Amino acid sequence: MCFAYLGGAFWIAIDEKPKRTTRLKRLRNIEENPRVSLIFDRYDEDWTRLAYVLVQGIAEVVGGAPSSVVAALRARYEQYASMRLEERPAMRITPEKVVSWGSLT
Numbered sequence: 001m002c003f004a005y006l007g008g009a010f011w012i013a014i015d016e017k018p019k020r021t022t023r024l025k026r027l028r029n030i031e032e033n034p035r036v037s038l039i040f041d042r043y044d045e046d047w048t049r050l051a052y053v054l055v056q057g058i059a060e061v062v063g064g065a066p067s068s069v070v071a072a073l074r075a076r077y078e079q080y081a082s083m084r085l086e087e088r089p090a091m092r093i094t095p096e097k098v099v100s101w102g103s104l105t
Contacts, residue, residue, distance in 0.1 A: 002080070004072035010038060010055070010093040011069045013085045027089060030059045036093055042102070051102030057095040065090040 003012045014024065030036065036059040041052040065073070070085045 012091040014089045054099045055095045056097040057093050059093045
């Protein structure tokens with residue numbers, strides 16, 4: 001998942017990779033139940049370095065990402081430079097609870 005964290009929310013663009021429709025199952029799931037979780041984990045062969053951050057929050061499908069979000073996504077992901085992200089759906093996830101485990105340093 002390609003994301004940007006901006007304005008207290010995680011933003012995920014529905015990019016222009018080949019898809020049959022923009023009515024993706026993940027977007028329909030959010031419309032039915034907006035409670036979501038994101039997990040960011042770090043795996044290492046040295047199990048003392050295992051770690052994760054779990055973010056629980058509320059997701060919303062928006063008609064297009066604001067220009068500041070598009071700029072943040074393009075800054076992180078070179079492949080987004082030529083995509084018309086402003087014209088495509090995006091997901092905004094507003095965190096409500098964050099839990100972490102392990103060594104994050």
